[in-house]
Amino acid sequence: MDDRSLTPDFSVSPQLEPADLGVAARQGYRTIIINRPDGEGDQPGAAEMSEAGRRHGLNVRYVPVNCGEITDSELAAFQEVALNLPGPILAYCRTGTRSAMLWALSQAGHLSTDAILSTAKQAGYDLEGLRPRLDAMSPAVAGTGQGALHG
Template sequence: MFIRLTPDIAVAAQIAPEDCAAAAAQGYVAIISNRPDDEVPGQPSAAKIGAAAAEAGLRFAHIPVGPAGIDEADIAAMAAELAAGGPVLAYCRSGTRSTNLWALAAASRGGDADAIVAAAAAGGYDVSGMAPFLRSLAARA
């Protein structure tokens, strides 16, 4: 259910409030929602997941990535959450947006683009098309 990309980050499809306790039991210290509220009817709100995360003793951040895509503020917010310490669980509808945002944030913190691409691929996500931009971000760090 949780796909570990590195020792510090895992991604998942939409989680339920009860998954927060499972995440804590597995050693995660934070949950990041990359899904906008009301993307589909019936999904748990970020507030509901955040409350369950707090109850489980986890940090929680809501960095929604919608149809407009990822912007610099999203990358900076994700990078700050990653810098606060992990392991972190990030979720969206399928895990793809969370993986893409993690890749960009990791590169913005000076991460090696090839290692980022390989970690995503090992988790079943293809971010290879972003490799030139990841290198550019890493070079600016």
């Protein structure tokens, strides 16, 4: 498992397997968010991952996001799950990038664009392409304080 921390309570990962959920539970994660749509490639489906998560006492939610532009409704679904389930949270997709993008967009208005992009880059995700959307979503935010999403 290659989990990458964005905040103390929120991490992202490339594709997980059912066995990884036992590792995630032992590492203290309480919620898993699946951002990779079923059938996108050769991966375990959401139902299989949810069952594996339940066996390890994890909350597992399926919030699929297609490659490309993340819609406002996909972002809202992600925020609803991430804000209302216990952390620490581990979100995953094929490479972790979509999950990192969802986190970044959820932080607009809570952190400055530079702080969001810097945090993602430190975790190994170059999200500079999101800068215009983050800027458009964020009024000027002073400082780099904690965001609302498990910050």
